[in-house]
Amino acid sequence: MRRNVKKEKQTDKGDAAAEPVRAKVAGVARDESADVESNQPNQEEDVADRRVLRSKYLAVMTKINDARDEISNVDSNKFNIIINEVDNLHQQVSKPREQVADAEALLDLANTLATSVKSISCEGISLADFVNCLIREFGKSTRSLETQENEQISIDWKEIGVAVSPFFRTCKGICTMLGPMSNELKQRKPMVTRKRAVRPTDTTRPDEVDETGAEEKTDTDRNMAVMFEILRRKRQVKLESLILNRSSFAQTVENLFALSFLVKDGRAKIVVNGSGSHIVSPKNAPAASSIASGEAAYSHFVFRFDFKDWKVMMNAVPVGDELMPHREDSHPTLSQAEPAANSSGASTTTPIRKLSRNRGLILQESIVDDSPEPDDANKGPGIRRCRRKLN
Amino acid sequence: MSNLGDDFSQFDISKEEKDKLVAEVVRYILFKTHQNSGCPIKREELSQLVTKNYRHRSLPAYIINEAKAKLSTIFGYELRELQRSRPSSTNHSRLSQQSGVDAKSYVVTSQLPAEVYKKYVEDVNTSHLTGFTFVVISIVQLSGGKIAEDNLWHHLKRMGLHETDENHPVLGNVKQVLETLVQQRYLQKDKVSGPEGTTLFYELAERALDGTVSDRVKQYISQIVKKDDATVDIL
Known part of the structure; x- marks a missing residue:
């Protein structure tokens, strides 16, 4: 079978579109005068025709794909039908895009036949035959x-x-509770050679530490003792009166902290009376056996307390009803820092001791140097720079 | 290899240590085969069992060979070495960087005669997967050792298997089972770029190309078709 390659005839005019010269399968050219038409309306028709032609080729390729088993069958006429259809379509081909579609259809046909030829190596059994036999057999x-x-x-x-x-003689392996462990490659550590240290011959005994200081009572313990003594004397007191310190918000919080420990230890209880006030009263701590058996059960509540609440509490508690005494030595920072602020003298260094809130342990000591520096002279008498020196 | 077998003192390890390593490798092979549904075990994994404690370069090869012998004598299993003749296009970039040794992997097959295997070893619970494996290998083989994915599904559809079927009454997720055959190295995926995008091809891989397996499959294909022809003639 011979196929002519379609050529496009170029006219001499630069702006005129090239008119295709279509050759028949036999190779006889059509009369050119019949094809010469006005360019504009013909172009749209041509595009539509070509689209239809390509869709026809696509349909043929689908047919080849679906009937691939029949095509290779000796008894079937399917191959002749399809090849004739492709030939008929080829007569309408004019542009390269359609030529590609035509070539692809022929390639599909050739591949189908090639596959069937390959199957001859297996005693001439085609795929279709094998599948049919499987369906019949199984x-x-x-x-x-x-x-x-x-x-x-x-x-x-x-x-x-x-x-x-x-x-296939496949093996299933062994199934146990422990499967193969994750086998990850461990990175080797680089070898480091160290000099062996010579063991010291003389042995020393560490000094015994005097632990008498550890037994000292903390501030909280002292506060708890004072509070419990007040409760023992008064028997029933209002919670606000017990914890309020009118001159110090911090000490009010510390009092609340001490009360919470008393309640936790079972040495005090808080109840709400008929008027809605919280009443604190002393009690004996429960025995270990009753705690273990569950007779003595704790119930908890969250006590919200901030600076605003302290202000409200001061208004609620009459002056002089506060039960816990004010602790003077609790904040030496304030008392020692005040003279430093007031003194306008020359270079005075004031040591400031920072204590923890209620443990009384020295955490840090610092010195505030109030001496004005030379470059601060122009900033006016009221402004000072502070240098902090840490010991 | 006999020299290695006779003398392992060159590795500076005792007989007990050697036996322990061999036992560990054998145990790993057996458990991993079950866990991975018969997928090949990479040589690298087996080597790591040895190299994590011992540094001798040729010790892993020796231990694997010893494990091979143990599996054969005790369990009647053959530890077969697989090595890709060429990497598949899907993982070409990854494998191209590895050396030939790293690409090696192992599968376990039974050494029992067919009759004995059929009578005592055959697992009826997984025979449907073996059946599917045979059918797919046969289809690819009859297509000349390579088949386009859509073509393969065309034939499988005729047998009631659809690409989209995730709940087949026997096989479950059919596409996943087909993927398992790739992992088990019966099939190999190959992507071919064409004018209309990439086309996926399936071709026979090492386990299907193995002489005995290939011959037996061809033999059984002929047997089925001939038997069927005989039935048609009688009718």
Whole structure:
């Protein structure tokens, strides 16, 4: 079979579009005068025709794909039908895009035949034959090959498996509770050679530490003792009166902290009376046995307390009703820092001791140097720079 | 290799240490085979069991060979070495950087005769997967050792298997089972770029190309078709 390559005839005019010269399969050229038409309306028709032609080629390729088993069959006339159809379509081809579609259709046809030829190596068995035989041999449904495509077929896969298992002789391995552990490659540490240290011959005994200081009572313990003594004397007191310190918000919080420990230890209890006030009263701590058995059960509540609440509490508690005494030595920072602020003398260094809130332990000592520096002279008498020196 | 077998003192390890390593490798192979549904075990994994404590370069090879012998004599299993003749296009970039040794992997197969295997070893619970494996390998083989993905599904559809079927009554997720065959190295995926994008091809991989397996599959294909022809003639 000979196919002519289509050429496009170029006119001498630069702006005129080239008119295609279509050759028939026999190679006889058409009369050119019949094809010469006005350019504008013909172009749109041509595009539409070409699109239709390509869709026809696509349909042929789908047909080749679907009927690939029949095409290679000796008894079938399918190959002749398809090749004639492709030939008829080829007569309408005029542009390269359609030529590509034509070539692809022929390629599909050639590939289908090539595949069927390859199958001759397996005693001439085609794929279609093999699948048909599998369906007949192992198909579960009583379905002949002529029935509709959409009808479900089910193959007995187990039966096939049993028949062919000795070919593969697969091993299942061993199943235990412990599977293979994750086998990750560990990075080797680089070897470091160290000099062996000579062991010291003389042995020393560490000094014994005097632990008498550890037994000292903390501020909280002292506050708890004072508070419990007040409760023991008064028997029943209002919570606000017990914890309020009118001159110090910080000490009020410390009092609340001490009360919380008394309640936790079971040495005080808080109840709400009929008027809605919190009443604190002393009690004996429960025995260890009753705690273990669950007789003595704790109930907890959250006590919200901030600076605003302290202000409200001061208004609620009459002056002089506060029960906990004011602790003078609790904040030496304030008392020692005040003279430093007031003194306008020359270079005076004031040590400031920072204490923890209620433990009384020295955490940090610092010195505030109030001496004005030379570059601060122009800033006026009221401004000072402070240098902090840490010991 | 006999020299290695006779004398392992060159590795500076005792017989007990050697036996312990061999046992560890054998145990790993058996458990991993079960866990991975018969997928090949990389040589690298087995080597790591040895190299994590011992540094001798040729010790892993020796231990693997010893494990091979142990599996054969005790369990009747053959530890077969697989090595890709060429990497598949899907993981070409990854494998191209590895050396030939690293690409090696191992599968375990039974050494029992067919009759004995069929009678005592065959697992009926997984025979449907073996059946599917045979059918797919046969289809690819009859297509000349290579088949386009859509073409393969075209034939599988005729047997009631659809690409989109995730709940097949016997096989479950069919696409996943097909992917397992790739992992088990019966099939190999190959992407081919064409004018209309990439086309996925399936071709036979090492386990399907193995002489005995390939011959037996061809033999059984002929047997089925001939039997069927005989039935048609009688009718």
